[in-house]
Amino acid sequence: MDQSLLRHATRHCPFLKRTPVRSLRQLSTTSVVGTARSPSAATATSGSALVAMARRCPIMHDAVNARAASASQCTRMHSTRSEAAPQAEATPAATAPVTADTPSSNNTFDYEGLYGDELNKKHQDKSYRYFNNINRLAQQFPRAHTANVEDKVTVWCSNDYLGMSKHPIVVDAMKQTLDRYGAGAGGTRNIAGNAALHLALEQELAKLHRKPAALLFSSCYVANDATLSTLASKxxxxxxxxDALNHASMIQGIRHSNARKRIFRHNDVAHLEEMLAQEPKSTPKIIAFESVYSMSGSIGPIHEICQLxxxxxxxxxxxEVHAVGMYGPRGAGVAEHLEFDANAATSRPVLGSAVDEVDIVTGTLGKAFGVVGGYVAGSAALVDMLRSYAPGFIFTTSLPPSVVSGALASVRHVxxxxxxxxxQQRNxxxxxxxxxxxxxxxVPNPSHIVPVLVGDAALSKAASDLLLTRHGIYVQSINYPTVARGEERLRITPTPGHxxxxxxxxxxxxxxxxxxxxxxxxxxWVRAGGRAGVGLGARHVVCALYTPCPAFCAMPIVL
Incomplete structure (x- = not known):
């Protein structure tokens, strides 16, 4: 049986779905030549008891016969002894060749069935995503109402880390801009959608990260995808x-680039160096990593990676998606935070600092800055190249003026x-x-993320549901594939408004x-040997990354 037919059969046949691969291989190599009706059919079925079984199946019968007849017809066309294969032996099915995705040319592909099968997989492995109806109240955040406006809950898992989405400076800027410029941008950045506000925000973001230039995108998912795919392809x-724990947007950008990829263990600089040393220094290389990993709260070793x-x-x-606005004297992220005092003393790049060493930075306007959008900051030539070549920037409608205005006000304030x-850090x-x-x-970490380990998908969902229905608290459960199986958790993010x-x-x-x-x-977890950093030995002290305030230094966290 050819591979296309086998792939289709495996998707739709209950027998193939539940039969071990080893057994299928054994069946496929068992000879059943004698079961064929003609020499040509014998050739098509020789060595495959699996095909013989398929012939007895009411679903696969037509498809197997049609494929065998098609092979028979092809053999006759190329044979110099056409008289040995009488035309009468061709079956009617030979005129209806079978495609790779259908059991018979007379049947259309079962699209809805495939959708259902894929969803069933999600339900069976407990990775199906449930979307709660949560409506944040601007004047009362972190309070929100559910589908019933009278049903109030407290949100403890928002990425609006600083509550800037409701800040009067941001809201007023958006209202005024909406009245003046309307709802939409009117086009792409290259066609009618490039306004003074967009240019001002890009200048502000470049200044924030102490880089020559910055470029706006509709989201940081798009910024990561477009930057990595465009840059690496060039x-x-x-x-x-x-890094093994990089965000899906970075993984997607790497895939789209068609470049070679090497995955190093999370935050393992020794493993990274081992791989880097295998290639000539002249080979172009990009090291892609994060500052704050949002599901674990761990911090990337920026200086060490820059040195490598x-x-x-x-x-x-x-x-720096989960770090911009949150760390550093001006909120530029962990890179700025590492030389806090030196960066606080000047707005220029500090020679030898992490900010100075990092080549390309991406960030979001949709988390700590409280609005929406993403960006990349780097050299002027890099930004101009992305502006000229990146499809994710060129072929999408520009961010609305009111959104850009609100983001600009937020960045300047933060x-x-x-x-x-x-x-936020105190809470x-x-x-x-x-x-x-x-x-x-x-899960132990030095950042603002509070990942509470559950370790089971169904229990994690049950815990989230109980918090919401019984206690009026909304904390989303985080399951596979966002985190590894067995490391399911509740991800809590305090805000200054709590x-x-x-x-x-x-x-x-x-x-x-x-x-x-x-x-x-x-x-x-200690007795079980530990998981995700929890219970891996005696209790230990984890010092918070944010320590410019003496009050914080006096409060070590025991985990």
Whole structure:
């Protein structure tokens, strides 16, 4: 049986679905020549008991016979002994060749059936995504209402980390711009959609990251995809070295580039160097990684990776999506945060700093800045090349003026105010300490992310549902493929808007859910050998990355 027919059969035949591959191979190599009606059919079926079984199947019967007849016809056309293969032996099915995706030329492909099969897979492995109806209330955030406007809940998993989406400076700027310029941009950046606001925001973002230029995209997913795919496709023989936990947008960009890729273990610079050393220094290389990994809260080793890039002739691509607005004296991200005092003293690049060493930075306007959109910052030539070649930039409608205006107002405010950052960090630290006291497992990390480990997809969903329906708290469960199987979790993100009373309520609710569902605590994970950094030994102190405030330095977090 040829490969196309086998692929179709495996998708649709219950027997093939549940039969081990080893058994199928054995059947496919078992001779059944004697079962054929003619020499040509014998040739088509010789060595395959699997085909003989298919002939007895009411679904596959027609397809197998049609394929055999088609092969018979082809043999007659190329044979010099045409008299040995009488025309009468051709079956009517020979006039209806079978395509790779259909069992018979008379049947159309079952599209809806495929959709259902794919969804069933998601339900069976508990990775199906449920979308809660949550409507954030601008004047009351982090409060929101569900589908019932009278049903109020507290949101504890928003990426609006600083609550900037409701900040008066941002909202007023958007209202005024909406009245003046209308709802849409009117076209792509190259055709009628390139306004003074877009240029001003790009200049502000370049200034924030201390780079010569920046370029706006509709989202950072698009920015990552477009930048990596365009850049790597232009570099001859390029190799991309990607952290194992990189975001899907970066993975997609790498795929679209058609460049060679090498995946190094998460934050493992020794493994990265081992791979870099295998290639000539002259080979173009891109090292793609993140500053804050959003599902674990871990921090990328920026300096160490930049040093390796310099040593082996690579350039660095740093995704600061979950760090912009959150770290550094001006909110430029972890790269700026690493030399906090030096960067606070000047707006120019500090020689030898992480900001200076990183070649390309991407970020979002949709998380800490509270609006929507993405961007890339780097050299003027790089940005101009992306503007000229990247399909994800060229062939999409420009961001609406009101959105750009709101983002511009937010970036300018966050770059001059530490109030929101300090409030968020203080609430994060308090929550981590409270959960540690209750032995509730938080994946250890130095960032603003609070990943509470559950370790089971169904239980993670059940915990999320209980928090929402019984306690009026919305925390989304995170399952595969966003995190590895067995590392399912609740991802909590405090904001400066969460009050002490809200924190008390959340901690009490989590304790109740852990008790009712009998979920594993840190001590249980220790006995089980640990998972995702939880329970891998004695309790240890994890120092928060954000330590410019003396009050923070005096509050180590025990996890």
């Amino acid at each position: 570099l001859p023989g390029c190799i991309i070295y990607s 890039a310099k040593k082996y002739g690579a350039i660095t691509f740093l995704d 770059s001059t105010s530490n109030v929101e950052r300090l409030g 994060t630290r308090t929550l981590k300490a409270r959960l540690a006291q209750l032995d509730i497992p938080v 009050t002490d009373a809200m924190t008390d309520h959340l901690v009490g609710a989590l304790e109740s859910v852990w008790r009712d569902l009998e979920l594993m605590r840190v001590s249980d």
